[in-house]
Amino acid sequence: MELKKIKDYIWEIPKSGEMKVPAVIYASSKLLESVKHDQTLQQLRNVACLPGIQKTAYVMPDAHQGYGFPIGGVAAFDLDQGIISPGGVGYDINCGVRLLKTEYLEKDVQQKRKQLLAEIFREVPAGVGKGGITKLSRNVLLEICVKGAEWAVENGYGTREDLQRTEENGRMKGADPSRLSSRALERGLPQLGTLGSGNHFLEIQKVVEIFDKDVARAFGIHTLGQILVMIHCGSRGLGHQVASDYIQLMENKLGTRGLPDRELINAPVRSPLGQEYYKSMSAAVNFAFANRQMIAHWVREVFEKVMGSSKGMDQVYDVCHNVAKIEKHKIDGGLKEVCLHRKGATRSFGPGRMEIPEVYRNVGQPVIIPGSMGTASYILVGTKEAEELSFASTAHGAGRVMSRHEALRRFRGEKIRDELASRGIELQSTSWKGVAEEAAEAYKNVDEVVEVSHKVGIGKLVAKVVPLGVMKG
Amino acid sequence: MERYKYLEHTSDAKFQAFGLTLEEAFSNAALAVASLMWNWENIERKIEHQLKVRGKDLEQLLVNFLEEIIYQYETKKFLLGSVEELIIEKAGKGYQLKAIFKGDRHSEKYKIHGDVKAITYNEMEINSRERFVVQVVVDI
Numbered sequence: 001m002e003l004k005k006i007k008d009y010i011w012e013i014p015k016s017g018e019m020k021v022p023a024v025i026y027a028s029s030k031l032l033e034s035v036k037h038d039q040t041l042q043q044l045r046n047v048a049c050l051p052g053i054q055k056t057a058y059v060m061p062d063a064h065q066g067y068g069f070p071i072g073g074v075a076a077f078d079l080d081q082g083i084i085s086p087g088g089v090g091y092d093i094n095c096g097v098r099l100l101k102t103e104y105l106e107k108d109v110q111q112k113r114k115q116l117l118a119e120i121f122r123e124v125p126a127g128v129g130k131g132g133i134t135k136l137s138r139n140v141l142l143e144i145c146v147k148g149a150e151w152a153v154e155n156g157y158g159t160r161e162d163l164q165r166t167e168e169n170g171r172m173k174g175a176d177p178s179r180l181s182s183r184a185l186e187r188g189l190p191q192l193g194t195l196g197s198g199n200h201f202l203e204i205q206k207v208v209e210i211f212d213k214d215v216a217r218a219f220g221i222h223t224l225g226q227i228l229v230m231i232h233c234g235s236r237g238l239g240h241q242v243a244s245d246y247i248q249l250m251e252n253k254l255g256t257r258g259l260p261d262r263e264l265i266n267a268p269v270r271s272p273l274g275q276e277y278y279k280s281m282s283a284a285v286n287f288a289f290a291n292r293q294m295i296a297h298w299v300r301e302v303f304e305k306v307m308g309s310s311k312g313m314d315q316v317y318d319v320c321h322n323v324a325k326i327e328k329h330k331i332d333g334g335l336k337e338v339c340l341h342r343k344g345a346t347r348s349f350g351p352g353r354m355e356i357p358e359v360y361r362n363v364g365q366p367v368i369i370p371g372s373m374g375t376a377s378y379i380l381v382g383t384k385e386a387e388e389l390s391f392a393s394t395a396h397g398a399g400r401v402m403s404r405h406e407a408l409r410r411f412r413g414e415k416i417r418d419e420l421a422s423r424g425i426e427l428q429s430t431s432w433k434g435v436a437e438e439a440a441e442a443y444k445n446v447d448e449v450v451e452v453s454h455k456v457g458i459g460k461l462v463a464k465v466v467p468l469g470v471m472k473g
Numbered sequence: 474m475e476r477y478k479y480l481e482h483t484s485d486a487k488f489q490a491f492g493l494t495l496e497e498a499f500s501n502a503a504l505a506v507a508s509l510m511w512n513w514e515n516i517e518r519k520i521e522h523q524l525k526v527r528g529k530d531l532e533q534l535l536v537n538f539l540e541e542i543i544y545q546y547e548t549k550k551f552l553l554g555s556v557e558e559l560i561i562e563k564a565g566k567g568y569q570l571k572a573i574f575k576g577d578r579h580s581e582k583y584k585i586h587g588d589v590k591a592i593t594y595n596e597m598e599i600n601s602r603e604r605f606v607v608q609v610v611v612d613i
Contacts, residue, residue: 038483064483067595067612071484091591091612186548197588198613237547240590240612244540247594252529262532262594400484404613433586473588 001041009061009456013041018049023057026390026456028448031061034401038065040072046260047075052082052269054331054338058390060345061452062399062444066090068263071344074393076329077269079337084274085266086250086281088341090322091243093281094288095200095234096167097319097368098296099379102303103312106206106225109468112306114426116204117469119302121428124202124295124471125194136189144192145177145238148286149318152293158300158315162293164357166318167347170289172325175282180238181245184280187237188287193294197434197473199397200233201370202295204469205377211461215381218363219316221463228465229313230377231295232370233473234322235288242284246277269339278324278339285323292318316379317366319346321396327355329391340391348394348459350384367459369450372398372443373435374420374427376466378450385457394459395450398443407442408433420470429472438472474604477505486589487596487610495531498605499538499570500556506539506611507553510546510587516554518575529567531599535607538570539592550579589613 004012006024011032013023023044027035035041040063047069048057054076063072068087077083109116144151149163149170163170177185195202207226210216221228235242250265253273259265267274300310320342327340349356349365356365367380375398386392402410413432416439420427429435453459477490488505492498507513524541528534545551551574559572579585590612598608 066484067593067610091593183544183548187544190547198590237543237590240543244536244591248533248536251533262597403481403483404486405479405481431586437587 001045009452013045019045020053021048021056023048025059025063026061026452026458027063028452031444031448031452034444035063040065040070043068043070043261044073046264047073050075050077050083050085050264050266052078054078058393060390060393060395062344062395062397062449064399064401066343068261069341069343072395072399073343074341074345074391076338076340076391079269079326079339082269082339083266084269084278084324084339085264085341086243086246086277087263087265088343089243089281089324090343091240092234092322093239093242093284094323095321096288096292097321097370098231098292099316099366099368100229100296100299100313101220101316102227102229104227104307105223106227106468109204109227109307113204113468116302116306117426117428117471119306120202120299121471123298123302136192138185138189141185141188142177144290145180145283145286146175147171148289149293152290152297157294157297162296162315165315166289167320170293170318172282172285174279175286176279177283179276179280180283181241184238184241184245187241191236191238192287192291194236194291195233195295195473196236197431199438200473201373202232202299202471203230203377203467205230205465205467207463208466209464211463212381215363215462218360219366219379219462220314221379229299230368230370231292231299233291233295235284236291238287239284242280246280249273281324285320289318317368319368321346330387342393344396345393346396346459347392348382348386348390349392350382350387367394369395369446370397371446372440373438373470373472374425374467375440375446376464378446378461379463379465380450380453380459381462383457383460386459389456390458394453398446398449400442401444402442404437407437407439411436411439411441425467426469427472428470435472476501482610485610485613487608489606489608492605495601495605496559496561498607499535499561500559502535502539502607502609503542503553503556506542506589506592509589509611509613511552511583511585513554516552516583517577518554519577520551520575522551522574524572524574525569527564527567527569531568532594532597534561534568534570535597535599535609536592536594539609543589543591545574552576552579552583587613
């Protein structure tokens with residue numbers, strides 16, 4: 001496959017064969033090497049062949065192989081000629097990250113770190129085998145799928161300000177849960193308010209570096225050593241089931257012939273099935289917003305109990321990683337509404353965009369990029385350039401480079417815990433196997449991922465944080 | 474004969490399951506999925522679930538069959554210990570699978586070590602040469 005260097009960190013697969021548009025990869029030479037080892041580039045090329053794709057198919061610096069679409073993939077489709085694809089969103093619909101700030105400093109929590117983490121581990125139902133809030137009725141679940149985080153706030157979990165500082169204000173307007181299968185609802189019922197396992201986590205972090213003082217201040221981040229809390233989770237079984245259901249519905253209705261990969265199944269955006277998927281996906285997005293809203297509330301309760309107060313624990317922002325949205329972007333010199341897929345990518349709107357909260361409209365939206373377990377995470381800010389370069393998108397994390405299987409062979413969960421402890425990082429997990437699978441060495445270097453984002457200009461560095469306590473599902 | 478083996482996959486779990494018959498390969502694929510979440514050999518066979526799934530082709534049948542394990546676990550806390558009497562038949566334009574899941578309800582005595590989000594079609598293969606081989610990637 002031809003791969004052309006455009007300039008530092010920007011590579012292009014020129015349009016050829018069935019491709020309707022070129023494809024662009026944002027990566028350092030080193031990140032590009034790891035991407036070449038799996039099917040990322042082939043998958044990206046496949047995306048560039050889909051009907052109605054606009055301008056360019058992109059992958060972000062943390063890209064790796066996915067199903068159908070690569071992880072880190074960003075693609076926009078014409079609303080009349082284009083498609084919507086469950087594989088372009090992923091199974092974990094609205095997997096995302098929420099960041100809370102605190103007014104505590106490292107020295108304030110040093111003695112209570114263990115207790116904070118232990119209490120959070122008790123209050124927030126972890127990953128595997130544990131249910132969320134009990135006795136949720138089906139009707140309430142349907143309401144949650146319509147209202148998202150708004151439902152949670154109405155029911156005492158958090159504040160109105162949290163909603164303003166959540167992508168879509170915590171509620172996708174087009175959601176319609178009436179087409180969710182009973183299986184999707186059944187899987188959602190016991191899982192609301194749970195973190196889930198895999199790469200999902202909750203961290204107590206401290207700020208170790210501030211790159212842009214003014215923007216950081218606008219985000220409420222002002223002092224080295226300041227304590228933050230990061231929550232990474234998604235729509236749980238409900239979202240997974242929506243993806244599986246619509247892959248099958250689309251297959252049965254439209255067939256799989258001519259698709260290079262069955263997971264690329266799609267439907268025209270405006271077709272009844274395309275619309276049904278969009279409305280059901282939006283319902284799952286809302287479930288995930290409510291999920292993170294509740295978890296954030298419990299984290300504040302733990303701080304109140306252990307530290308005496310949760311004053312100043314404002315939400316910085318909450319971003320989606322896996323989603324399809326109708327957004328306006330500059331295409332062929334004009335503004336055009338498209339169906340934008342981000343699969344393992346973060347929206348990165350720059351200053352002025354109406355979609356971002358008023359408090360951030362002068363600086364751009366916060367972009368939250370979690371690292372791998374026990375390593376740094378970053379806060380970036382969206383840019384005007386991103387709107388030109390990547391349909392306002394940037395990376396979403398470190399991105400795996402090693403299989404879970406290989407990680408299990410090489411690492412032991414208990415050993416990782418001891419190693420983290422020696423660096424002053426507490427770890428709580430339901431599964432040592434899960435800890436070994438998520439070893440930092442199994443991921444790309446997040447420092448390098450955010451450096452590419454910064455240098456290309458699709459998300460600029462604001463602050464770096466490192467964990468003091470990690471809860472893994 | 475080995476029932477299944479895991480293969481390298483960057484982000485998720487990929488396995489091949491084997492059988493002298495297609496039915497045996499499907500049964501072993503179910504155990505491969507279960508073993509990503511719990512140790513199926515330790516699960517008491519106290520509860521039975523009669524299972525019937527359909528698929529328009531063998532790949533879809535396999536996805537629907539394996540999804541059943543996730544569904545039973547997430548909604549009924551059912552931990553699969555064995556698959557018995559698995560039959561695959563032609564039905565209409567597609568296929569039908571019947572089987573009995575045996576296992577137990579999740580409790581303190583069992584350890585869960587992971588979640589499976591979904592069964593995917595990615596790199597899925599269903600082959601028969603000297604033996605039947607099914608290859609599956611699951612999202613975890």
